[in-house]
Amino acid sequence: MKRLLPLALALAAWAQPRYDLVIQHGHVIDPANRIDAVMDVAISGGKIARVASNIPAAEAKKTVDAKGLYVTPGLIDLHAHVFGYSGSIHPDDTALPAGTTTVVDAGGSGWRTFDEMLEKVIKHSKTRVLSLINIVGHGMVGTTFEDNTEDMEPEKTAAKIIDRRAYIVGIKTAHFGGNGWTAIDRAIAAGNIAKVPVMVDDKIFTLTGRTSKEKLLGKLRPGDMHTHVFNDRQLEVVDRVSGKVQPYMAEARARGVLFDLGHGGGSFLWPVATKAMAQGFYPDTISTDLHSSSIMMAESDMANCISKMLNLGMKLPDAILRSTVNPAKSIGRYPEIGTMGEGQIADVAVFRLRDGVFAYKDAWQHKYLGKQKLEGVLTVRGGEVVFDLEGRAAKEWNQ
Numbered sequence: 444m445k446r447l448l449p450l451a452l453a454l455a456a457w458a459q460p461r462y463d464l465v466i467q468h469g470h471v472i473d474p475a476n477r478i479d480a481v482m483d484v485a486i487s488g489g490k491i492a493r494v495a496s497n498i499p500a501a502e503a504k505k506t507v508d509a510k511g512l513y514v515t516p517g518l519i520d521l522h523a524h525v526f527g528y529s530g531s532i533h534p535d536d537t538a539l540p541a542g543t544t545t546v547v548d549a550g551g552s553g554w555r556t557f558d559e560m561l562e563k564v565i566k567h568s569k570t571r572v573l574s575l576i577n578i579v580g581h582g583m584v585g586t587t588f589e590d591n592t593e594d595m596e597p598e599k600t601a602a603k604i605i606d607r608r609a610y611i612v613g614i615k616t617a618h619f620g621g622n623g624w625t626a627i628d629r630a631i632a633a634g635n636i637a638k639v640p641v642m643v644d645d646k647i648f649t650l651t652g653r654t655s656k657e658k659l660l661g662k663l664r665p666g667d668m669h670t671h672v673f674n675d676r677q678l679e680v681v682d683r684v685s686g687k688v689q690p691y692m693a694e695a696r697a698r699g700v701l702f703d704l705g706h707g708g709g710s711f712l713w714p715v716a717t718k719a720m721a722q723g724f725y726p727d728t729i730s731t732d733l734h735s736s737s738i739m740m741a742e743s744d745m746a747n748c749i750s751k752m753l754n755l756g757m758k759l760p761d762a763i764l765r766s767t768v769n770p771a772k773s774i775g776r777y778p779e780i781g782t783m784g785e786g787q788i789a790d791v792a793v794f795r796l797r798d799g800v801f802a803y804k805d806a807w808q809h810k811y812l813g814k815q816k817l818e819g820v821l822t823v824r825g826g827e828v829v830f831d832l833e834g835r836a837a838k839e840w841n842q
């Protein structure tokens with residue numbers, strides 16, 4: 444009988460595989476755990492169970508072959524629009540196919556409207572949706588509201604954040620058309636009360652009375668984020684005459700101000716991005732600013748934004764770091780998200796990195812031909828396959 448015991452145990456193990464899903468043979472890039480190698484990823488009960496070489500297929504209820512593909516933590520899009528804003532879109536349709544498992548809505552709702560967003564969007568999305576709440580109480584609902592400083596109330600904004608900390612991770616100030624610093628000052632005041640970061644995009648044209656230098660060095664706190672880093676109208680990254688990265692950019696970075704890509708429909712311009720990237724000024728976080736026109740015209744989902752970064756010199760592991768660990772840290776959610784550490788939520792993306800000639804468009808619809816393209820192949824959210832371009836997780840159909 445004793446001799447049969449190992450066989451019985453093996454049969455029991457076979458009968459009840461310990462893992463729900465094993466993604467096999469993919470090149471895992473998990474910057475949080477310093478992994479950049481071919482490995483298998485085992486998922487069980489919605490969590491990452493194990494990341495290791497040669498996890499036996501017999502231990503999995505289902506396997507996905509990811510040979511020749513990259514496997515990363517689900518991406519975190521720090522700046523997207525899924526509520527309030529006129530161009531906001533449902534996150535699942537655009538995020539999940541691009542390997543994005545978390546989106547941060549950047550200012551769509553204010554303290555008056557956040558609960559509506561919670562009911563209508565957050566609770567009805569497979570994508571994890573977090574929020575940078577607008578300093579404007581009504582949210583991002585047009586100039587009349589967004590220029591109204593009377594609706595920028597730090598105490599009420601902070602109270603909503605404290606009440607909804609599970610979802611609200613910071614504050615956004617955007618589109619302020621007035622003069623001076625009221626919008627930024629009020630957002631920072633709310634941030635100080637609730638102890639959260641602020642994301643800023645307000646313009647710097649002469650008539651606003653605002654400058655990039657004062658904004659970055661005199662206003663923003665360490666941990667605050669300036670989005671639209673490559674658009675030149677909310678932030679003058681590159682000196683418009685010399686083409687050199689402004690000295691105050693390094694100074695701001697040294698004091699802890701963060702810079703976010705925020706591609707969008709108007710905020711990624713080749714003349715700015717190529718010069719800044721060539722001089723080594725990379726965005727801390729890669730994000731889409733996704734909305735209805737940016738997805739249609741520039742196709743600027745996370746895979747597209749990362750591809751643009753790769754073609755401008757960023758290495759893939761670095762791009763993944765800036766799309767997972769960095770955004771998670773910037774909103775105080777690391778290591779809850781952004782890693783494939785064992786025991787963490789199983790948000791996983793599988794990508795193909797294609798070589799060839801690919802057209803990329805900036806916000807002016809100017810074309811740049813790149814040599815690499817990152818393409819979403821399969822996405823897992825909380826252990827569930829939610830996007831599967833090629834049916835890798837699907838059963839064969841038998842007639």
Ligand SMILES: [Zn+2]
Pocket residue numbers: 522523524549707732
């Ligand atoms: Zn935006």
